[in-house]
Amino acid sequence: MEDIIFKAKIIEKNENKKGKYIILNHTEFYPDGKGGQLGDRGTIDSSKVVKVDISDNKIFHFVDEFPSAKSNKEVTCIISGERRRNISIHHTAQHILSGAFFNLFDIETVSFHMEENYCTIDLSTPNISQEEIEDAEELANKIVMANVPVRKYFVNKEELAKLPIRKKHAVTGKTRIIEIPDFDISMCGGTHVNYTGEVGVIKVTKYERVKKTFQRIHFTTGINALKDYQNKTKILSTISNFLTTGENELIEKIKNLLKESKHLQKETVKLKNELLRYMAKDLIKESKRIGKFDVLIKEIKDYPKEDIIALSKKCISEKPLLTILYRKDNETEIAISKSDKVNIDLMELKEELSKRFKVRGGGNNKFLILQINEDEGFKEFILDFIQRN
Ligand SMILES: [Zn+2]
Missing domain, CATH: 3.30.980.10 (Threonyl-trna Synthetase; Chain A, domain 2)
Structure with missing residues (x-):
C-alpha cells in the first residue's frame, strides 16, 4: 500500500506529560487503541509521529520534535502505507x-x-x-x-x-x-x-x-x-537433531527422557544417602576425647551445605558425639550437632561465639548451622568452650 499524503493546517502545538503534540484542522491519522487497533505512524513535515491519541474528539499527534511551521500554517502529512x-x-x-x-x-x-x-x-x-x-x-x-x-x-x-x-x-x-x-x-x-x-x-x-x-x-x-x-521449524529441527529423533517421535522421546531423569534423581538421592552413611562411619573414627566428650571437628571440602548438614546428623546417629563440620567458601559455614547424651548447651556456645565473631544463622540446642565471616581462631574458640564444660 502506498503512503497516504495530505495537507493540513496546524491549529495547536503544545506539550503535556505524554510529550509534544500537534493538533491539525483535519487528519487522516488513525488513533492508537480505537477499536482495539494500533494507530498510524508517519510524519508531519519533518517531525516523526510516534503516537496518535484521541481525547474529547480531538486527535493528538505526538511527535519526536516540533516542525518549524507555525500555527495556522500548512504542513504536509505522510502516513506510512506499509504499517497501515x-x-x-x-x-x-x-x-x-x-x-x-x-x-x-x-x-x-x-x-x-x-x-x-x-x-x-x-x-x-x-x-x-x-x-x-x-x-x-x-x-x-x-x-x-x-x-x-x-x-x-x-x-x-x-x-x-x-x-x-x-x-x-x-x-x-x-x-x-x-x-x-x-x-x-x-x-x-x-x-x-x-x-x-x-x-x-x-x-x-x-x-x-x-x-x-x-x-x-x-x-x-x-x-x-x-x-x-x-522460527518454530528451526526450534523443532534443532531439538530433533539434539535428540537424534524424528520430529514425529519427539513427544514420546521427551516423555521417556523425563521419566528416566526422575528415576535417576531418585537413585541419586538413595546413593547419596548411602555415601554419606559410609562417610559418617569413617569420620567418627577421627573423633577425639576433649574434656568430657567425644568430639569430631573437621573441614569437609567439595560438598554442598545440605550434604554437610546430613553428614553431621548421620555422625551423631552412629555414636554419642559432638560434631563440628565446616566448609569454607566466601565465609565459613559450620554445622554443629550433638547426641542426646552429650550434655553441652549449644545455644550458649552460639551466644559466646557471637560475642567474639560476626555470626549469622541459628538452630536449637541439638543442631546449629552458623556462618562466620572470619575463620581465624573459631576452632580453638569452640574447643576451649568444650573444655570449660
Ligand atoms: Zn474492523
Whole structure:
C-alpha cells in the first residue's frame, strides 16, 4: 500500500506529560487503541509521529520534535502505507477469525487487542478445545483463500436494524459496516483490506484462559505467521537433531527422557544417602576425647551445605558425639550437632561465639548451622568452650 499524503493546517502545538503534540484542522491519522487497533505512524513535515491519541474528539499527534511551521500554517502529512496495510491485515483477520468462532460454535468475541506482530481476541467462553480452535482456524483460512471482497459501507438506524450483525453495540448516527459476504457482518470503524486473500494466512499460536471466564486466542497473520512458522521449524529441527529423533517421535522421546531423569534423581538421592552413611562411619573414627566428650571437628571440602548438614546428623546417629563440620567458601559455614547424651548447651556456645565473631544463622540446642565471616581462631574458640564444660 502506498503512503497516504495530505495537507493540513496546524491549529495547536503544545506539550503535556505524554510529550509534544500537534493538533491539525483535519487528519487522516488513525488513533492508537480505537477499536482495539494500533494507530498510524508517519510524519508531519519533518517531525516523526510516534503516537496518535484521541481525547474529547480531538486527535493528538505526538511527535519526536516540533516542525518549524507555525500555527495556522500548512504542513504536509505522510502516513506510512506499509504499517497501515499490516494493521489492516491484522484487523481483517480478526473479523474472519471471530466470524469463524461465531459461525461454528456461537462463541462471541468480547474484546480485541493488537500488537505489532500478533493480535489477541477474548472469546466468551471459559472452555474451548484444541479441535474447536483448529476447526475455526481452518474455516478462517478457507475464507482467506476464497479471496472474497471485504465490503465497507454506512447504514442508517433502520437499515442497521435489518442486518444480521455479529455483535451489536449502541451507536448514534450512521454506522460503518464491514461485510464479508455470506460469512460475517460487523460494525467497525477500523481499517481493513479490500479482499480476504490479502490476509495471506491466519495462524493461532497460543490460547489461555483469562479471568476464569474467557479464552484468549493469540494469532498472527501473513508474513508474521510465516516468520513464526520458520522460527518454530528451526526450534523443532534443532531439538530433533539434539535428540537424534524424528520430529514425529519427539513427544514420546521427551516423555521417556523425563521419566528416566526422575528415576535417576531418585537413585541419586538413595546413593547419596548411602555415601554419606559410609562417610559418617569413617569420620567418627577421627573423633577425639576433649574434656568430657567425644568430639569430631573437621573441614569437609567439595560438598554442598545440605550434604554437610546430613553428614553431621548421620555422625551423631552412629555414636554419642559432638560434631563440628565446616566448609569454607566466601565465609565459613559450620554445622554443629550433638547426641542426646552429650550434655553441652549449644545455644550458649552460639551466644559466646557471637560475642567474639560476626555470626549469622541459628538452630536449637541439638543442631546449629552458623556462618562466620572470619575463620581465624573459631576452632580453638569452640574447643576451649568444650573444655570449660
Ligand atoms: Zn474492523
